[in-house]
Amino acid sequence: MNGVPKAPLYLGLAGLVPFVWGALTYLNSDLSAWGAQTFGPRFVGPYVQLFYGSVILSFMSGVLWGFATKTSGSKAALCYLLSVLPALWAFAMTGGGPVNAGTNLMYGFAGLLLLDALFSYWRLTPVWWMRLRILLTAVVLASLAVGVYL
Template sequence: MTRIPRVPLALGLAGLVPFVWGAVTVLNDGLAAWGSQALGPRFVGPYVQLFYGSVILSFMSGVLWGFATKANGAQAATGYVLSVIPALWAFFMTGGGPTSAGLNLIFGFAGLLMLDFAFFRWGLTPRWWMRLRLLLTAIVVACLAITVI
């Protein structure tokens, strides 16, 4: 693996803010109250994590679709099929209460990491891809775990 370029790293880390903010507001009632009043109740605790997590899984489906365009034949077809799984997972599995939806997001991000690895092994991603995805996924899963425990 090679070093992660600055821009993708900075954007990836910035994309963690809603997950970290949600976890912090779960742990701190005062900050949750402030955030709810200042930003609205949908932007604190599990609510911001669940909505944003669904958006990110859908976004990552698009990223994987883009990687699939680099493949040919059966590998391309497999890549396209696999690329839609995160978005479908988010759509079907994040309803219900915050605990079950949060757990399903954890499973979704773990599954996404496996898909990332498959596309990486097929040589369709940048060489630094898994280093970035491991870092981001670990933080996302940790933040979601704080919320569902």
């Protein structure tokens, strides 16, 4: 992760914990039982992933909104419009059970990565942005895939 400042890198990696924890508790029933008893049932398996995933897509909408402030005119309007899509996606597409919601979150995070790339192409992001976002998105997608495909 050359060039990525330590604070965003460490905070981004810490932000992966609920996704990875959800996958681990999905795969290991003993860990899931311990986690449910210790933290509560909504903090294990797909429950933690789906709720947290919705929160993170909404958070990332705010990040993109911040990048949109770096431009003006019709390009700014387009960037603001694009920036709200991840939050709207999370709101509209995370119902219908854990597999459907997990699948839709995977599409949401893949779409977010495309928006990240577009904002990066327009030079609205830091130069290190895509290195960080590709790593984080790969781990999120792999973690969500556990609940969707296994």
